[in-house]
Amino acid sequence: MNLTIDARKKECPLPVIETKKALESMTESGMVQVVVDNEIASQNVLKLAAHKGLEASCEHTEDGNFTVRIQNKLFSAIPHPQDENSENAASVQTPASTKKTSGSTGDASVLFSSSPFLSTTPSRPAKVVVISSDTMGDGDKELGKVLIKSFFFALTKQDVLPLAILFYNRGAFLTCQDSECLNDIRTLEKQGVEILTCGTCLDYYHLKEKLAVGGISNMYEIVEKQLLADTILKP
């Protein structure tokens, strides 16, 4: 499904608002092509795409106009990798073998790499794990660290995995170098779980260079993922 919007001779914010409506109206993946007659408007449309995490490009055409192309990704029913391929499921159970896993697991992680919440698939309910600390529970810190480590180990052994794990505040330490949970979190990522760490928190704790697994996220995404989840697990 592809859409073209002619937003020439329209002043901001109209080109952006019309693009946003077009993206929201789409029922399947496809490209939205927006033609505007000035660079500022093209930058505002690109800003919309970037904010929504969609791939986009802009071309300054010979007629003096700007064509912005946005790849709108919608997700249909997504099979659980462990249900689909028992051989693969067995291999990812062992952390040591995860580095070499490929094939269907690789495909699955591609599928999960962007907002999968738009799908309404009953086979894969949207569960999200939220980690806001580098310890688990209130009380002794050392105990808390032992508990969070076992939490991630136990999570790798579950039949039903979350769609995403969000790390913020001191939780950001867990996805960075020197984290004792790193291997398990990497295993989860290989199994198709999206690993996202809050960018503000990485900055704040000067961890940006040390991030060792998953991607960097923002508050918009952190809120959206939680809002669209049907279960939020917060150890």
Place this chain on the structure above:
Amino acid sequence: MTDTITFCRGGGCTAKLGPGVLKKVLEKLPKAYDPNLLSGFDHNEDAAVYRLRDDLAIVQTLDFFPPMVEDPYTFGQIAAANALSDIYAMGGEVKTALNIVCFPEHMDLNILGAILQGGNDKVTEAGGVLAGGHSIQDSDIKYGLSVTGTIHPDRILSNCGCKPGDVLLLTKPLGTGILCTAARLKAVSSEQFQSAVKSMTTLNKYAAEALASCQVHACTDVTGFGLIGHLLEMLGEENCADLYADQIPILPGAKDCAEEFYLTAGGQRNRNHGQNRVAFLTSDFSLEEILYDPQTSGGLLVSLPEEDALRILPSLEGFGLKGNIIGTVIQREAKDSTEKIRVLPSRS
């Protein structure tokens, strides 16, 4: 009234030319030297100041733009408050004002009457007198004022000259550009719109009077270049600033409109101009948009010692101004760095 104001392509200060474009043109003009011109093109001051005697100078400014609200009387008030503001940003006192009018020949003259009435009421509130004006036929409405005020030459408030350790005080909330743009597309509630109108029609006179007792190191009014643009100008070469995201006053509804992408061309121009010099240590898209948002009749941005700012904040609240201390001026650390402004989540 049979006609209604038809909106132009973006009214108020969103209609301003981008700072980059303007700089290119102004740089090419020869600079006349007159020792009595106390402010000129050099620092892009808010208004021109010319010394007449050792104890007296005149302050002159001019501002006009297309409508950003539908009601003509309100538009007149906003355009006047915006034009008068430059006098206050220099620390001056309003004396006389002249109308500047562009109006379509066949449009209902009652609309023009209401616009001029709004303008006149604000000039009167400012303690000045409306002394005449000039009008021409045009396809779209535009209105504003040329204002003359007076000031003591030793008490001019410059738009640059802030000192490390100063706090940055902003006397009105941000978001008028985004809210007016969204309002044109019927995307804001009437309460949200009214609070924007209240802010835009409030004279900076009251903030300026409160500042008279303070040691002000730099002062400007926040208009078309947005908070970032005006702050960059204020910081000059020597200074940097930290802004605190949770301390920045924002009009109700403005962040929601930014999240819904009611973005102006002016805001994007301001972003292009400033983005290489700003580091956002927050991931808050709507806040970024609001810091770049062109303001119409925005508040004063003042660099001053913290104790002065804390002392006058309550009196600003008394005038219904939702101002706040939004940041701190710091010494420039690395000379080769282009980064001038950091936006932190909070002061901590």
